[in-house]
Amino acid sequence: MECVTTGRSISRLVAAIVAACGLLVAASGYGAAPGDVVFVDVARSAGIEFTHFNGMTGNFTIAEITGQGAGLVDFDGDGDLDVYLVQGQLLGKEMSKAVFPWRGADPPTDRLYRNDLIVNRDGTSRLRFIDVTGASGIEAVGYGMGVATGDYDNDGHVDLYITNLGSNQLYRNRGDGTFEDVTSKTGVDDPRWSTCAAFVDYDRDGDLDLYVSNYVDFETSPTRECYSKSSARDFCGPDAYNPVPDRLFRNRGDGTFEDVTLASGIGKQFGAGFGVVAADYNLDGWIDIYVANDGDPNQLWINNGDGSFRNEALWAGAAINSEGSAEASMGVDADDFDEDGDDDIFMTHIMEETNTLYVNDGTGLFEDRTSAAGLATISLGKTGFGTGWFDFDNDGWLDLLIHNGAVRALAERVRAGDPYPLGQPNHLLRNTGKGTFEIASDSAGEPFQLIEVSRGAAFGDIDNDGDTDVLMANNNGPARLLINQIGNRNHWIGLRLLAGKVERDALGARVQVVLADGSSRWRRVRTDGSFCSSRDPRVLVGLGAAAKVKEVRILWPGGRRETWRNPPVDQYSTFREGTAPGEKK
Amino acid sequence: MNRVVGKWAIPLVLFMSLMVAIRHAGGDTENPGSEPADTALRSKLTPVVEPDLAGLDTVVADQLRQARQETEAAIADPTASVDRLAAAYGTLGQFYHAYELFAAAESCYLNASFLTPQNFRWAHLLADVARHKGELDEAAARYEAAWSLQPYDFAALVRLGEVYTELGRAEDAEAAFKSALALNPGSPSAMAGLGQLALNRREFGDAVMYFQAALQAAPDANRLHYSLAMAYRGLGDLEAARRHLEQRGTVGVRPPDPVVDQLELLTEGERVHLVRGRLAFASGRYREAADEFAAAVAADPSSARALVNLGTALGQLGDLNAAIEKYQQALVVDPDQTTARFNLGSSLVELQRAAEAIPHLEAVLESTPYDAEAHLLLARALVATGDDWASLEHFKRAAELDPANVGAVTGGAGALVRLRQFVRAESVLDAGHRRIPDSGEIAFALARLLAACPEAEVRDGERALELAWVVFAAKPNPRHAQLIAQSLAELGRCEEAAEWQQKVVDAAAEDGATEVLPALQADLDQYVSGPPCRMPTDEGRSSSTGSTRK
Numbered sequence A: 001m002e003c004v005t006t007g008r009s010i011s012r013l014v015a016a017i018v019a020a021c022g023l024l025v026a027a028s029g030y031g032a033a034p035g036d037v038v039f040v041d042v043a044r045s046a047g048i049e050f051t052h053f054n055g056m057t058g059n060f061t062i063a064e065i066t067g068q069g070a071g072l073v074d075f076d077g078d079g080d081l082d083v084y085l086v087q088g089q090l091l092g093k094e095m096s097k098a099v100f101p102w103r104g105a106d107p108p109t110d111r112l113y114r115n116d117l118i119v120n121r122d123g124t125s126r127l128r129f130i131d132v133t134g135a136s137g138i139e140a141v142g143y144g145m146g147v148a149t150g151d152y153d154n155d156g157h158v159d160l161y162i163t164n165l166g167s168n169q170l171y172r173n174r175g176d177g178t179f180e181d182v183t184s185k186t187g188v189d190d191p192r193w194s195t196c197a198a199f200v201d202y203d204r205d206g207d208l209d210l211y212v213s214n215y216v217d218f219e220t221s222p223t224r225e226c227y228s229k230s231s232a233r234d235f236c237g238p239d240a241y242n243p244v245p246d247r248l249f250r251n252r253g254d255g256t257f258e259d260v261t262l263a264s265g266i267g268k269q270f271g272a273g274f275g276v277v278a279a280d281y282n283l284d285g286w287i288d289i290y291v292a293n294d295g296d297p298n299q300l301w302i303n304n305g306d307g308s309f310r311n312e313a314l315w316a317g318a319a320i321n322s323e324g325s326a327e328a329s330m331g332v333d334a335d336d337f338d339e340d341g342d343d344d345i346f347m348t349h350i351m352e353e354t355n356t357l358y359v360n361d362g363t364g365l366f367e368d369r370t371s372a373a374g375l376a377t378i379s380l381g382k383t384g385f386g387t388g389w390f391d392f393d394n395d396g397w398l399d400l401l402i403h404n405g406a407v408r409a410l411a412e413r414v415r416a417g418d419p420y421p422l423g424q425p426n427h428l429l430r431n432t433g434k435g436t437f438e439i440a441s442d443s444a445g446e447p448f449q450l451i452e453v454s455r456g457a458a459f460g461d462i463d464n465d466g467d468t469d470v471l472m473a474n475n476n477g478p479a480r481l482l483i484n485q486i487g488n489r490n491h492w493i494g495l496r497l498l499a500g501k502v503e504r505d506a507l508g509a510r511v512q513v514v515l516a517d518g519s520s521r522w523r524r525v526r527t528d529g530s531f532c533s534s535r536d537p538r539v540l541v542g543l544g545a546a547a548k549v550k551e552v553r554i555l556w557p558g559g560r561r562e563t564w565r566n567p568p569v570d571q572y573s574t575f576r577e578g579t580a581p582g583e584k585k
Numbered sequence B: 001m002n003r004v005v006g007k008w009a010i011p012l013v014l015f016m017s018l019m020v021a022i023r024h025a026g027g028d029t030e031n032p033g034s035e036p037a038d039t040a041l042r043s044k045l046t047p048v049v050e051p052d053l054a055g056l057d058t059v060v061a062d063q064l065r066q067a068r069q070e071t072e073a074a075i076a077d078p079t080a081s082v083d084r085l086a087a088a089y090g091t092l093g094q095f096y097h098a099y100e101l102f103a104a105a106e107s108c109y110l111n112a113s114f115l116t117p118q119n120f121r122w123a124h125l126l127a128d129v130a131r132h133k134g135e136l137d138e139a140a141a142r143y144e145a146a147w148s149l150q151p152y153d154f155a156a157l158v159r160l161g162e163v164y165t166e167l168g169r170a171e172d173a174e175a176a177f178k179s180a181l182a183l184n185p186g187s188p189s190a191m192a193g194l195g196q197l198a199l200n201r202r203e204f205g206d207a208v209m210y211f212q213a214a215l216q217a218a219p220d221a222n223r224l225h226y227s228l229a230m231a232y233r234g235l236g237d238l239e240a241a242r243r244h245l246e247q248r249g250t251v252g253v254r255p256p257d258p259v260v261d262q263l264e265l266l267t268e269g270e271r272v273h274l275v276r277g278r279l280a281f282a283s284g285r286y287r288e289a290a291d292e293f294a295a296a297v298a299a300d301p302s303s304a305r306a307l308v309n310l311g312t313a314l315g316q317l318g319d320l321n322a323a324i325e326k327y328q329q330a331l332v333v334d335p336d337q338t339t340a341r342f343n344l345g346s347s348l349v350e351l352q353r354a355a356e357a358i359p360h361l362e363a364v365l366e367s368t369p370y371d372a373e374a375h376l377l378l379a380r381a382l383v384a385t386g387d388d389w390a391s392l393e394h395f396k397r398a399a400e401l402d403p404a405n406v407g408a409v410t411g412g413a414g415a416l417v418r419l420r421q422f423v424r425a426e427s428v429l430d431a432g433h434r435r436i437p438d439s440g441e442i443a444f445a446l447a448r449l450l451a452a453c454p455e456a457e458v459r460d461g462e463r464a465l466e467l468a469w470v471v472f473a474a475k476p477n478p479r480h481a482q483l484i485a486q487s488l489a490e491l492g493r494c495e496e497a498a499e500w501q502q503k504v505v506d507a508a509a510e511d512g513a514t515e516v517l518p519a520l521q522a523d524l525d526q527y528v529s530g531p532p533c534r535m536p537t538d539e540g541r542s543s544s545t546g547s548t549r550k
Helices: A011-023 A411-414 B008-028 B037-041 B058-076 B080-096 B100-117 B118-131 B136-149 B156-168 B170-185 B188-202 B204-217 B222-234 B238-246 B258-268 B271-283 B286-299 B304-316 B319-331 B338-352 B354-367 B372-384 B390-399 B406-418 B422-435 B440-452 B463-476 B478-490 B494-510 B517-530
Strands: A039-041 A069-073 A080-084 A111-115 A129-131 A143-150 A160-172 A179-181 A192-200 A209-214 A247-251 A257-259 A273-279 A288-293 A299-303 A310-312 A332-335 A344-347 A356-360 A365-369 A384-390 A399-404 A427-433 A437-439 A454-460 A468-476 A480-484 A491-499 A510-515 A520-524 A539-544 A548-556 A562-565 A572-576
Touching: A039 A468, A069 A143, A069 A454, A069 A468, A080 A411, A111 A562, A143 B422, A179 A288, A192 B319, A209 A288, A257 A288, A257 B354, A257 B494, A273 A332, A288 A332, A299 B338, A332 A384, A384 A468, A399 B258, A411 B100, A411 B390, A468 A548, A491 A548, A510 A539, A510 B008, A520 A539, B058 B271, B080 B118, B080 B258, B100 B118, B118 B156, B118 B258, B136 B156, B156 B170, B156 B188, B156 B258, B188 B204, B188 B222, B204 B222, B222 B238, B271 B286, B271 B304, B286 B304, B304 B319, B319 B338, B338 B354, B338 B372, B354 B372, B372 B390, B372 B406, B390 B406, B406 B422, B406 B440, B422 B440, B440 B463, B463 B478, B478 B517, B494 B517
Parallel strands: A143 A192, A192 A273, A384 A454, A491 A572
Antiparallel strands: A039 A480, A069 A080, A080 A111, A111 A129, A143 A160, A160 A179, A160 A192, A192 A209, A209 A247, A247 A257, A273 A288, A288 A299, A299 A310, A332 A344, A344 A356, A356 A365, A384 A399, A399 A427, A427 A437, A454 A468, A468 A480, A491 A539, A510 A520, A510 A548, A548 A562
16 A cells, blocks of 8 residues: 555645635534635636636527536646646637637637645645646647546556547547647547546456447537527527437557447437446446436446446436436436445436436435435526535535536526526535435535536545545636635545556446444545546545544455555555555565 | 407407406405505505516517506506406416516516415416426415415315425325325326325335326326336336336326416417427327417418428328428428428338439438438438439448448348349448347348348358347247248258248248248248258359358
């Protein structure tokens, strides 16, 4: 085991942020004194001045309200998370006709910000981001939708897959701070409207394959006209177009990919695809893929273990809601919110529908427990996109963040004179540990009082202080960096899992953190989920009051099981496959 | 209701009738509401939200302006009674509500409800608005109020049960659904609500009972099969679960709600009917969709999109000739309407009028050259007119644009076979099979070509038999048995071929398929006659050992 020195007290970080940003922030735990702040947006003060340009020209083009995701990725391997932000483009021919003019000096492109986290000798730290897009060689000038991260060539440097309305791009990380566009060379382009993507080693051969979610056949009729029930011109929904199949690319291991969409069975059934999240839902040792479809039944691609998949979503009870209706699924995430050792699914939907919680029974069969969990009421009247399970207060129970923003003009926003009347507040929901959730947004800080059109949410410990922060992607709005100020009331353990002999995050590995009282927390290594966004591959587990961890048990993607005893807490440690005590080297 | 003169006849008549109906619902002329609304009372009224009418269909905007003027006239009348004022606000609210302008509708209903709190309909409509806005606590309170004012408001009870369910108030929901059942025994919507509650509580036996009762009362509500399947799955009856899963559809149940349902009568304009038609179409309610699209055409006879949608709905109802007429009318209005042209071409092909379809499909491809469906349709039209050569390019393009399209592969190969381009046909099928290995159609076509191609070079008995076994295992039927026989014959295994062919002949005789029997019998005779028994090739050569491609 290798221990790294990134664990430190939250109160020190708060001091650092106060110094750096001039923000008066009190260290607090959830449930502390009323008025305490949990999240603070430090994007601008930390150097991220990014505003999304959706390119709308008044033609109610569906693409302009759909995007976009964001990524947290340690591209330079220096131990802190950098930021990748996805940009839009003009949806028309004349920039002068843009409803919200592009104010940048250069044309809009995706941006890469390097995190130069400064750690002082006294343990305090300061976040500072530098825009390194130009030097990185990334030229992402498509109409961006999302970003997926993974080290596809096993060289120890994480690569980027950018999804677009139009051709996608795979950027290979050279390891020297620069990237090369290897889309053609690797064969992973898709010229259609791709939305979200996920790197996943579905065939357990030690390299990452790629799943790409595709939306609708937009190209054949981009100017379709749709109307609301009031007869006013409005944005079309996906039902105005034909859905197009998703794609699965198998990594050949030689730097190229093979399109196995049809051979794997993935191409058989499809809908208007958005969020994608891979996990071993039926616990058979093979990673499965769940896809959220907008208005169509969702897919649960169960891995047959022979390179093929079968869609079991309907039988599993995770295709449609318990009343038998397909819903407008946007973002999705999977994790073990009830701590019973299997991955449960949470999905966001359009404002007329409730978000949905599918609870796994351990065999890959799900029950819609939305109402019972108290998640129905809060979601009605809001259109959810990015979402994720994360333990914001490190009490050991996975909470939920939901990014909201309508896809049709909201009358109250129109009356308020909002020129982009889709804004809605985001939600933070705290897991009570009893199978239910309660609203925590009200005391979560100023970012949760904002009315914006939020889409992607990327989760990760940006300041390496042992709690989870959030990178927020707003459509036609500023990117926000929500730094968690929850404080060090609870203990935690941070794990980085490296696969085999390569310096690659072991996406798909399952981690069981066993506490002294015998209880367990199950997590997995992943970068997918949410809405077209990419998260921290490290596993951060809240321990509550437990100051010790008895064991960390890891089930590696290839099937190997290893156990480490008495790992240190309140810091990050690296676990390398095949190096557990007693393992043959 | 007849349209008399001008476009305002319907709304005005409706407005007046609503006013009358509401006045009667509010009580008799002796009640306090018949007194003029005094200034003090008026001062407590909520300002009516004025919706933004810009961008609305002109017909709709004019209708709403006129409704508002009528209401304002009533408000301006100092002698207007409380009842009349309430009716005026309520009626305007209903117009707004009909177009889902909820905030404006709500402000009107609040005034109506304030002025005549005894009138259940305002509470009911306020509840509906709150439900649409996702304000469930408010909706529950309003439905409760409506029910207390009108104990026979069945829809309020069912909706109340649904809202309570979403709020997680299971016991209240159960009580509401049961009260609804007391009013309307056997109601499918109340039964379904109770079923959903039981499913949420994991009381799967009860859930099965309620969903089955709901389905019995509303057999068309096929969405319930999904909920029923989940209940059976919970009970461990997997066979029943799968059976109901296969029957699931998109039609649900909802309580009859005269207070809300009548709002639809207020809507006007092409766009509104288009939206409603599309919703009905998407739910598979094609007759309703056709009616809505027809109303859209009536509202705007020059609307090409309304005509196209009407044609599409008529086509779904099986009236292709009527559909064609609508597409043609749409193209007169807008010759660039690609969807009209595609649908016209498709309908003509279906009616075996391929020659007429071709120019339309070619025009579609001129404007949208990447339309795989249009390429495939054009290819099929060309085949139907005997132009296999011309079809090849379009089959190929369709397969390129949509690699999962089985029809493009088998269609293209079929054309090549007819053109005696057997090697190319085999190549197309082989590539298609590799790309879509689980397509039985492609595997079948490839196996047949490998077993019985007139060109000896293409034959590959071993591979044909391998594919034939797979196809037969997936779907055992006489056609696939015949394929096994052909493949065995190609390999010179004549006795086995004869056995398989005998089964095919027996099955055809049993089914009374007398027209195909002679050909099947001829093949059987050939197999029985012993080696060589393979299908003859063009060269007329035959081999007793069969052929295997190297």
